[in-house]
Amino acid sequence: MQLYQSNQIKIYNSLTGKKEDFKPINEGHVGMYVCGPTVYSNVHLGNVRTFMSFDMVFRYLKHLGYKVRYVRNITDAGHLENDADVGEDKITKKARLEQIEPMEVVQRYTVDFHNILNTLNFLPPSIEPTATGHIIEQIELISKIIDNGFGYEVNGSVYFDVHKFNESNEYGKLSKRKLEDLIHNTRTLDGQSDKRNPQDFALWKKAEPQHIMRWPSPWSDGFPGWHLECTAMSTKYLGDQFDIHGGGMDLKFPHHECEIAQNEAAKGISPVNYWMHANMLELNGSRMSKSTGNTVNPNELLSGDNTFFSKAFAPGVIRFFNAQSSYRSVLDLTDDGLLASEKGFYRLMDGMNLLKGISASGTSTFDVSAWKQKCYDAMNDDFNSPILIAHLFEAVKYINQIKEEKASISVEDLALLKTTMHAFVFDVLGLENVIEVNSGSDKLAGAVDVLIKLRQEARANKDFAMSDKIRDELANCGIQLKDGKDGTTFSVN
Ligand code: AMP
Ligand code: ZN
Numbered sequence: 001m002q003l004y005q006s007n008q009i010k011i012y013n014s015l016t017g018k019k020e021d022f023k024p025i026n027e028g029h030v031g032m033y034v035c036g037p038t039v040y041s042n043v044h045l046g047n048v049r050t051f052m053s054f055d056m057v058f059r060y061l062k063h064l065g066y067k068v069r070y071v072r073n074i075t076d077a078g079h080l081e082n083d084a085d086v087g088e089d090k091i092t093k094k095a096r097l098e099q100i101e102p103m104e105v106v107q108r109y110t111v112d113f114h115n116i117l118n119t120l121n122f123l124p125p126s127i128e129p130t131a132t133g134h135i136i137e138q139i140e141l142i143s144k145i146i147d148n149g150f151g152y153e154v155n156g157s158v159y160f161d162v163h164k165f166n167e168s169n170e171y172g173k174l175s176k177r178k179l180e181d182l183i184h185n186t187r188t189l190d191g192q193s194d195k196r197n198p199q200d201f202a203l204w205k206k207a208e209p210q211h212i213m214r215w216p217s218p219w220s221d222g223f224p225g226w227h228l229e230c231t232a233m234s235t236k237y238l239g240d241q242f243d244i245h246g247g248g249m250d251l252k253f254p255h256h257e258c259e260i261a262q263n264e265a266a267k268g269i270s271p272v273n274y275w276m277h278a279n280m281l282e283l284n285g286s287r288m289s290k291s292t293g294n295t296v297n298p299n300e301l302l303s304g305d306n307t308f309f310s311k312a313f314a315p316g317v318i319r320f321f322n323a324q325s326s327y328r329s330v331l332d333l334t335d336d337g338l339l340a341s342e343k344g345f346y347r348l349m350d351g352m353n354l355l356k357g358i359s360a361s362g363t364s365t366f367d368v369s370a371w372k373q374k375c376y377d378a379m380n381d382d383f384n385s386p387i388l389i390a391h392l393f394e395a396v397k398y399i400n401q402i403k404e405e406k407a408s409i410s411v412e413d414l415a416l417l418k419t420t421m422h423a424f425v426f427d428v429l430g431l432e433n434v435i436e437v438n439s440g441s442d443k444l445a446g447a448v449d450v451l452i453k454l455r456q457e458a459r460a461n462k463d464f465a466m467s468d469k470i471r472d473e474l475a476n477c478g479i480q481l482k483d484g485k486d487g488t489t490f491s492v493n
Helices: 045-063 090-098 102-119 132-147 162-168 179-185 226-238 249-267 298-303 315-323 335-357 368-380 385-403 411-428 443-460 464-476
Strands: 010-013 018-021 029-034 067-072 151-154 157-160 201-206 222-224 242-248 272-278 281-283 331-333 479-484 487-492
Touching: 010 272, 029 045, 029 226, 045 067, 045 102, 045 242, 045 272, 045 281, 045 298, 045 315, 045 411, 067 226, 090 102, 102 298, 132 151, 132 157, 132 201, 132 222, 132 226, 132 249, 157 249, 162 179, 162 249, 201 249, 222 226, 226 242, 226 249, 242 249, 249 272, 298 315, 298 464, 315 335, 315 385, 331 335, 335 385, 335 411, 368 385, 368 411, 385 411, 443 464, 443 479, 443 487, 464 479
Parallel strands: 029 067, 029 242, 242 272, 281 331
Antiparallel strands: 010 018, 151 157, 157 201, 201 222, 479 487
């Protein structure tokens, strides 16, 4: 018997606006697609928040025993600067500005993305396909859409006919927009565009002579529209209809709306059963966004090298901070918030370390089975990680009471408490154990103490570059320094 058989998950489905019982298409199997990054710049913490929320979903589904095929793509072509299909391709533009090959841009930022996700203890997806690796599939889709009467070619570019599609289908059903309102709210075309209507979107763009990323097609040498790659890659690996599609809230329109339209136009099938949208990360009250420059990169937060925060934060603290709010809530990244999360994270880790050493005696003074069920109930309720964390702290309180001999636990309950805590803290939330190393207890601690003293000397001499260097280099080795009122301590990740 697998855990999923006794745990009915409810998922908030953006398509219906309701929490629904999750029933996968094939029992015991889940197909999940999440829109990945456009690799033209370093990922910021906003991007990371969305991916982290889906990492937690992936982890919980796996924990329940589902066989999950998790596909998260890399957008390495076709994402224009502007949603109205104008402007330069983001990757091409970066390549032009830096005078390097577009594929060098792609390589650099894909490596950066993977490094950050590794540092933050993400599980790799099952498949990580690229847009450039699926040009043939995208061309096939365009041909089908044209054959079915929903696409038209003008001057080597191909557009999706939203008005024609809306006669037989419902364009806007995911984002709850009506075509009439979209018409009302968009400016008319200025005569420069090849589109029949401003609401139409590009399936294929003819490349200008200077455009480097180009592929041959029946219509022109060009490149695919951004929305198309996700339709091609999700259905190639998960089937024409699959269970879960995720992404950030900002992708609902137009990106995901267009994905639905493309699939219905090509195959007559609505592709996704449960649409999940993660809410936005804000930085001091406004949305974190590359375009406004209101961003912090994960490395800046990990090293403390930024103008927003008072200190460096460990990877586990970032994960814990994220899990303390529901993936559907807006989350504001502030120094106070991170400092509070840091305290909570170390309290939880202290509890985990204590749990290793406690012994059972007599009967339990806490209902461990009922508590365990509450942990599952929280996650079954649309992955409600903040409620889960509240329950984990209930257990930490109990662990502390046992340690202080104010409470007791039976042999069976101790085993249950250990496996359940381990499962939720490490497997589901993806936190990594931080072993608090006692000062002077071994050679590593001795060596780090020497470095802490050198850093204190550097600070006393106002050599802040050197003191930061010592802290950052140690952080790179997985050793986090913590400055507190009683001096500097350290932890090893
Ligand atoms: P992009 O690389 O721009 O395609 O974005 C990658 C992912 O990050 C998408 O799922 C976006 O919705 C998501 N994203 C972008 N900004 C934020 C933010 N401030 N908070 C949360 N997710 C975001
Ligand atoms: Zn996508």
